Amino acid sequence: MNDIIQALKHKNAFIGFTVAGYPDFEKSAKYIVDMANAGADLIEVGIAFSDPSADGPTIMNADQKVLAKGTTTEDVFRLMTEVRKHTNVPLVFLTYTNPVFKYGYEKFLSKMKSLNIQGIIMPDMPLEEQEVFLNIAQQYGRAFIQLVTLQSGNRLAKIVSHASGFIYVVSSLGITGSQNELSNEADKIVTSIKELTDIPVAVGFGITTYDQAKLFSSADAIIVGSALVRIIEEHPDDATIYLIEFIQKMKGARNATNQND
Amino acid sequence: MTKKGYYGEYGGQFVPELLMPAINEVTEAFNKYKEDPIFNHELKDLFDNYANRPSMLYYARNMSKDLGGAQIYLKREDLNHTGAHKINNVLGQALIAKRMGKTRLIAETGAGQHGVATATAAALFGMEAEIFMGKEDTERQALNVYRMELLGAKVHAVTTGTQVLKDAVNATFQDWTKRIDDTFYVLGSAVGPHPFPEMVKYFQSIISEEARSQFLEQTGRLPDAVLAAVGGGSNAIGAFAKFIDDPEVELIGIEAAGKGVNTQQTAATMALGTTGIFHGMKSQFLQSADGQIDPVYSISAGLDYPGIGPEHAYLKDINRAKYVPITDEEAVEAFEYIAKKEGIIAAIESAHAVAYAMKIAPKMRKDQQIMVNLSGRGDKDVAAIARYKGVDIHE
Numbered sequence: 001m002n003d004i005i006q007a008l009k010h011k012n013a014f015i016g017f018t019v020a021g022y023p024d025f026e027k028s029a030k031y032i033v034d035m036a037n038a039g040a041d042l043i044e045v046g047i048a049f050s051d052p053s054a055d056g057p058t059i060m061n062a063d064q065k066v067l068a069k070g071t072t073t074e075d076v077f078r079l080m081t082e083v084r085k086h087t088n089v090p091l092v093f094l095t096y097t098n099p100v101f102k103y104g105y106e107k108f109l110s111k112m113k114s115l116n117i118q119g120i121i122m123p124d125m126p127l128e129e130q131e132v133f134l135n136i137a138q139q140y141g142r143a144f145i146q147l148v149t150l151q152s153g154n155r156l157a158k159i160v161s162h163a164s165g166f167i168y169v170v171s172s173l174g175i176t177g178s179q180n181e182l183s184n185e186a187d188k189i190v191t192s193i194k195e196l197t198d199i200p201v202a203v204g205f206g207i208t209t210y211d212q213a214k215l216f217s218s219a220d221a222i223i224v225g226s227a228l229v230r231i232i233e234e235h236p237d238d239a240t241i242y243l244i245e246f247i248q249k250m251k252g253a254r255n256a257t258n259q260n261d
Numbered sequence: 262m263t264k265k266g267y268y269g270e271y272g273g274q275f276v277p278e279l280l281m282p283a284i285n286e287v288t289e290a291f292n293k294y295k296e297d298p299i300f301n302h303e304l305k306d307l308f309d310n311y312a313n314r315p316s317m318l319y320y321a322r323n324m325s326k327d328l329g330g331a332q333i334y335l336k337r338e339d340l341n342h343t344g345a346h347k348i349n350n351v352l353g354q355a356l357i358a359k360r361m362g363k364t365r366l367i368a369e370t371g372a373g374q375h376g377v378a379t380a381t382a383a384a385l386f387g388m389e390a391e392i393f394m395g396k397e398d399t400e401r402q403a404l405n406v407y408r409m410e411l412l413g414a415k416v417h418a419v420t421t422g423t424q425v426l427k428d429a430v431n432a433t434f435q436d437w438t439k440r441i442d443d444t445f446y447v448l449g450s451a452v453g454p455h456p457f458p459e460m461v462k463y464f465q466s467i468i469s470e471e472a473r474s475q476f477l478e479q480t481g482r483l484p485d486a487v488l489a490a491v492g493g494g495s496n497a498i499g500a501f502a503k504f505i506d507d508p509e510v511e512l513i514g515i516e517a518a519g520k521g522v523n524t525q526q527t528a529a530t531m532a533l534g535t536t537g538i539f540h541g542m543k544s545q546f547l548q549s550a551d552g553q554i555d556p557v558y559s560i561s562a563g564l565d566y567p568g569i570g571p572e573h574a575y576l577k578d579i580n581r582a583k584y585v586p587i588t589d590e591e592a593v594e595a596f597e598y599i600a601k602k603e604g605i606i607a608a609i610e611s612a613h614a615v616a617y618a619m620k621i622a623p624k625m626r627k628d629q630q631i632m633v634n635l636s637g638r639g640d641k642d643v644a645a646i647a648r649y650k651g652v653d654i655h656e
Contacts, residue, residue, distance in 0.1 A: 050553040051422060051539065053431040054277050054438075060421060073551050097275055097538045102552030123277045124541075147278045151441070155281065170279060172438075 003090045004042060004118050004143055004165040008200035012254035013041035013221035014247060015202055016228050017094065019062040020045050020079050021071040023236060029082045031232060034240050036089035038247040041221065042166075044121065047076050047095035054096075054123040058226040062233065073103050080115045092119035092145060092165065097129075105133050109140040119143030119165040127159055134162065148193065150185050160193055166200040167193055168223065171207075171216070183215035190218040213253035224250060266455025269578055271571035274454040276541045280434070283441040288456045290361050295463060300356065307352045308467065311385070312342045314349075316468075318475035318632070323602045324622075331625035333618055334484065335635045336472050338496065339607060345637030346468060346496040347378040351447055353464030355382035358445035365389040365440070368447045369433040371398055371426035371492065372563035372610065373405025374637055375449030380414035382447075390414035393432040395425035398562045405641055423556045426492070426566050430540055450493025451570035454541030458498075458570050465499025472632060473503045480630060486511040486621070489634040490613040491584065492528070492564035494573045496636035501582060511583075514573060515613045517559030518586035526558035528565045531577060531584035537568075544571045560589040560649060563610040563637075591616040593649055596639060608637030609646070 007013065016035045021028050035043055048063035048071060055063070080091070093112070100108050100122065112120065119142055125133065130144065137144045143165025148156060150171070160167065171186040190201045203216040204223025213222055231246060232239045266272045276284060294300040308314040317340065321333040338346040351368075358366060366383045368390070370376030376392040383390030392409050396418040399406050409416050422428035430453075437446045451461040469487070476483055487504055489497035491514040504510040519527040527533065527547075534545040539554055547555040547567040559565040576582035587595075592609055595616035600606050607615060611634070618633045625631070639646075647654045 051427065051431050053434055054279075057421075064422075067553060098546075098548070098552040098554075100552075101538050102535075102548070102550065124275045124538075126274065126276060126278050126281050128274045128281070149279045151282045152278060153282060155278075159278070172279070 004092070005200060007041045007090045008166055008202065008221045010220065011041055012257065013202070014039065014251050014254060015042045015044060015204070015221050015223040016040040016247060017044040017046060017223065017225035018228055018232065019059060019066055020047055020076040021066040021069065022062045022229070023065070023232060024069070025075070025079060029079055031239060031243060032083045033086045034243050035228070035247060036087040038244040039251045040089065040247055042090045042092065044092050044094045044223070044225070045080070047073065047093055047099055049096040049099060052096065056226055058229050058233065062229050073099055077111055077115060080117060084115060090118045092121060092143070093117060094121040097122050097125045105136050109136050109142050112142050113140045117142070119145050121145040121147070121168060123147060127155065127162065130162065148189060150189060156192060157196060160196045163197060163199050166202050166221070167197070169193070169201060169203045169219065170205045171203050172205045186216055187218045190216070194218070210249055210253045213250045214257045217257050222250070222254065266459070268572045268575035271542070271544050271574045272455055272458065273543050274541060275538050275543070276434070276454045277438065279438045280441070283437065284454055286361070287445070290357050291456050291460050294357055294360060300360065304353055304356055307356070308349070312348045312352060313340060314467065315471040316340055318472055318479060320479070321603050324599065327602060328619060328622040330623040330627065331485065331621070331629040331631045332627070333622060334476070334630060334632050335605070336468060336500065336632055338468060338634060338636050339605070339611065339638035343374070343378045343381050344640065345374040345378070345608065346465060346499060347375040347449060348381070349467050349499065350449065350461050350464040350495060351375070351378040351382045354445070354447045354460065355379070355386055355388070358447070359386050359388070361445065363388070363443055363445040365391070365444045366447050367391050367393070367433055367436055367444055368449060369426065369429035370394045370449065371429070371566065372561065372608070373398070373402040373409070373641065374563065376409050376414070376416070377405055377412070379447050380409040380412035383414060384412045391436070392416045393419050393429045393436065395419050395423070395429045397424045398426065398429070401562050401645060402641055426562070427540070427554065450495045450566070451498045451572065452493040452540055452542060452544070452568060458542070458572055461495050462498045462502055462572065465495050466502035468496070468499040468634065469501060469503035472500070476632070483507055483510050484632040485509070485625070485629040486513055487632045487634070488513050488515060488614045488618055490515050490564060490610045490636060491569060491573060492517070492566040492610070493568070494570035496634055498570060498572055500632070500634040501576070505581060512576065512581060513617065514582055514584040515587050515617045516584055517561055517564035517613060518588045519558040519560070519565070521588055522586050528557040528559040528567070529586040530567065530569045532586050534569070539568060542571050545569050545574045560592065560645070561609045561613065563608070564613065585617060587613040587616045589649070593646060595619055596642070596646060605635070606639040606643070607635055608639045609642040611636045612639070
């Protein structure tokens with residue numbers, strides 16, 4: 001968990017996301033290492049789910065392709081074994097509760113520990129349902145990444161008190177919010193979180209461009225998911241140079257934003 | 262219920278943080294209005310004067326005589342306004358939504374009955390309605406799509422995943438996260454995160470509340486068995502609710518076996534499922550060893566759901582209810598049988614329950630009685646049954 005904090009705290013950090021096994025096993029392993037080498041400070045590795053209802057069409061499509069190939073949870077662990085031969089970048093899984101539940105919470109967390117996967121995000125396990133999982137995660141020293149939204153309101157303090165690793169601010173305002181409005185609202189939430197904890201705060205959801213990466217100036221990190229998956233989708237033969245170029249550009253935007261830090 | 266929102270180990274609220282404030286708002290409103298005499302009075306008025314309640318408990322003389330065993334009674338939810346039990350729950354939830362100041366109703370639908378009921382309530386209350394329906398279902402049930410549009414609703418054909426009911430549920434939840442301020446998700450089955458399973462049961466319990474007193478009035482005693490089809494399980498939980506504390510009444514849920522429980526083309530969750538966490542709840546699901554949700558199949562668009570409501574999973578665990586599979590073939594046979602014997606065109610969903618009554622009635626004594634919950638009418642299924650039988654009809 002300390003690895004995550006060190007990687008993100010006051011670093012103008014960039015968190016990348018990709019789907020494990022997309023577009024295939026070898027390329028997926030290589031792209032994760034490429035992303036780390038390009039300067040991603042932490043990488044979220046998505047474990048595909050049949051019904052990824054918190055994801056947009058790009059990631060949904062990648063999940064379906066990965067599952068159509070018959071990729072299993074064990075395959076994802078094999079992929080992580082391969083990745084860990086080449087990089088020590090902090091890694092967290094992002095998946096839905098059911099694949100983890102079916103594998104067995106304890107068995108899954110123990111596997112994460114042995115592979116040095118530092119944390120996990122499960123968007124469909126809210127505060128109300130975390131108790132069992134959190135206890136085991138703590139035993140294995142794995143971070144459970146809490147999500148906060150612009151609507152969390154009076155739930156914020158309790159969510160923050162259960163946080164470890166980093167806090168993920170979901171910056172979606174639904175269909176109504178303009179970009180600047182979104183940024184201001186998210187910055188307000190980040191500021192209130194920072195009054196409660198020293199754990200790093202990352203903002204994500206729908207960040208795709210250089211200009212957007214410059215927003216959210218109070219956050220320790222931004223998270224980019226769909227844009228990276230789209231690059232992989234658009235360059236089926238070899239996406240490496242495009243991934244590196246994109247990540248370096250986004251890192252540049254973060255550094256331009258937070259020069260004063 | 263043990264822990265809040267749990268039935269034994271099943272239930273819970275497995276939804277994104279983005280939805281929790283909305284879910285909590287609905288929970289609070291439901292808890293408030295279910296105790297509110299004015300709310301309940303208004304709902305009863307709608308039930309009686311708009312939805313045509315109480316529904317009849319009809320003694321099926323011809324079927325009973327022909328099967329030669331137990332006496333069969335049909336709870337005629339098919340005679341409700343909009344043609345199915347779905348209206349009971351929709352009127353209740355829409356009334357809560359109205360009290361909460363919501364102006365837009367969204368809903369998933371499989372066969373289209375719940376979508377039609379939601380579109381109906383929205384028209385009645387002057388609200389907007391948007392209905393999410395798997396693309397495959399919009400084709401199987403084209404008439405219901407047009408019906409919803411006639412009622413002023415917008416119908417979205419869902420093209421993600423397997424393009425059926427479970428995908429429609431995903432799409433509706435996703436729409437809700439984008440617009441919670443003015444929107445209420447009218448969930449149609451006894452599934453999803455708390456409070457939905459409890460709320461759907463509360464509004465559907467009218468079925469067994471009426472049936473219980475109708476049985477006592479007409480026959481002087483309770484039925485020996487209550488049969489109801491289960492997909493997610495809303496008509497079944499409504500038919501079971503007021504009999505759960507009567508151990509002498511056997512409760513039987515009939516699930517869709519599709520082409521058979523030994524094939525891949527089935528929706529028999531209780532026969533083949535395992536414990537999982539999906540659609541906001543811990544329950545039984547048809548899924549792979551890795552927890553990927555299986556594609557499911559049934560001739561009935563209302564029963565091809567890969568899970569079941571958490572209270573059903575619990576009732577099975579504690580042996581209070583049992584769940585049995587019925588194939589497409591058996592259901593179609595029952596569909597034709599009840600039409601010819603009783604002059605009733607039943608929904609293909611309900612025909613699954615009729616099919617099981619046909620199996621057990623002959624083995625029971627003549628002084629025993631069975632209630633079959635006839636959850637909906639079958640007009641919507643006529644074209645699909647004709648196709649199944651290879652009959653070429655032109656409308």
